[in-house]
Amino acid sequence: MGRSPCCSKEGLNRGAWTALEDKILTAYIKAHGEGKWRSLPKRAGLKRCGKSCRLRWLNYLRPDIKRGNISGDEEELIVRLHNLLGNRWSLIAGRLPGRTDNEIKNYWNTTLWKKSKADSPSGSSKETSQHPSKSVVKKKDVESKTTSTAAAKPLVIRTKATRLSKILVPQNIPTAAANPLELQSHQTQLAEQGGSTEEFPRTNADDCSNILKNFGCDDDDIDVKGDQYCNEFQSLDSIPLDEAMINDGCWTGGNGCELEDYGASLDLDSLAFLLDSEDWPSQENVIV
DNA sequence: AACGGGAACAACCGCTCCAGG
DNA sequence: ACCTGGAGCGGTTGTTCCCGT
Incomplete structure (x- = not known):
C-alpha cells in the first residue's frame, strides 16, 4: 500500500x-x-x-539467552502473567530474564495452552480455551468481535507493550x-x-x-x-x-x-509474591 | 525399518508505534 | 503537523524431531 x-x-x-x-x-x-x-x-x-x-x-x-527447559517457577509465572496481561509476550518475556517473547509464545502455544484448557474444562475462559494459532478466526474478526462486545465487558485499557529503547550493554563483553x-x-x-x-x-x-x-x-x-x-x-x-x-x-x-550484569536479574519468588499482592489490580480492570 | 502424525521450535509476515527530519 | 524509516510486536507458517504403530 x-x-x-x-x-x-x-x-x-x-x-x-x-x-x-x-x-x-x-x-x-x-x-x-x-x-x-x-x-x-x-x-x-x-x-x-x-x-x-x-x-x-x-x-x-x-x-543472555537462557537455554534449556522452562522451569516450574517460570511456567507458573508465565501462566500468572498471561492471566494478567494476555498475549503480550514481550511484556511477559520482560519479566523472565533470559527468555524471549518468541520462546514464551511457542511454549504457551504448545504446552501451557493445553494445561490451561485442561484446568478449565468448562471453557469458561475463551481466551485460554481456544488455541491461539489454531484458531480459524482471523485477526480482523477478533478485533471486530472484541469491539462489538467491549461494552459488555469491564473496562480494560491497554496500551501497546512498552518498548525497551535502551540497549543494556554487558560490562565486560569478551572481545x-x-x-x-x-x-x-x-x-x-x-x-x-x-x-x-x-x-x-x-x-x-x-x-x-x-x-x-x-x-x-x-x-x-x-x-x-x-x-x-x-x-x-x-x-x-x-x-x-x-x-x-x-x-x-x-x-x-x-x-x-551474567544476568546480573544486565541489571535484569529478577527473583521469581518475589515476582510471584508481587502477583499475589493485592496491590496488583485484577485482570478484569487492569490498566497497563 | 518405514511411515505417519503430532509436538516443538525457528523463522517469516503484516501491522503498528515512535522518533526524527 | 505531517511524513518517513526504523524498529518492535503478535500471529502464523514452515521445518525438524520424536514417538507410536
Whole structure:
C-alpha cells in the first residue's frame, strides 16, 4: 500500500540460519553493537533481511539467552502473567530474564495452552480455551468481535507493550568473538576435549575479505591478514557456534555476561509474591 | 525399518508505534 | 503537523524431531 517493503527479498537467504551466518552476525554485533537492523546485513555481509537478523539475534544469538527447559517457577509465572496481561509476550518475556517473547509464545502455544484448557474444562475462559494459532478466526474478526462486545465487558485499557529503547550493554563483553583470531582457542579446547567433529560449510577467501572489510579493516590489513583470518574462520567452521560461545564464557556467565550484569536479574519468588499482592489490580480492570 | 502424525521450535509476515527530519 | 524509516510486536507458517504403530 505504497509502503516500500522492509527489504528487497531478491537474492536474500531465507529459512534456517547457517553456522557461518550466525558467526558473522554475532561477531558484527559484538563489534558494532545492536541497532540499524535494516542496514546491518549489508554492512555485515549477510544476505538476510534486517528483520531476520534482528530476530535471529534477539531470539537465538543474544548472549543472555537462557537455554534449556522452562522451569516450574517460570511456567507458573508465565501462566500468572498471561492471566494478567494476555498475549503480550514481550511484556511477559520482560519479566523472565533470559527468555524471549518468541520462546514464551511457542511454549504457551504448545504446552501451557493445553494445561490451561485442561484446568478449565468448562471453557469458561475463551481466551485460554481456544488455541491461539489454531484458531480459524482471523485477526480482523477478533478485533471486530472484541469491539462489538467491549461494552459488555469491564473496562480494560491497554496500551501497546512498552518498548525497551535502551540497549543494556554487558560490562565486560569478551572481545574474542569480534576477532576471529582469538576464537581459535575455543576450537583448540574443543579438539582437546574431543569435541564435535561435525562438518559445517566452509568459508572461502572472498567471504573472509568481505567480512574483514565490513568490520572496518582496510585493504592493506586484509592483504596481510586475510589468509590468516580466513584460516581462522575456516577452522571455526568445524565447531558449532554454540560451543564456541559457551567456551567464550558469555553464554554461561562464567567470565562474561551474567544476568546480573544486565541489571535484569529478577527473583521469581518475589515476582510471584508481587502477583499475589493485592496491590496488583485484577485482570478484569487492569490498566497497563 | 518405514511411515505417519503430532509436538516443538525457528523463522517469516503484516501491522503498528515512535522518533526524527 | 505531517511524513518517513526504523524498529518492535503478535500471529502464523514452515521445518525438524520424536514417538507410536
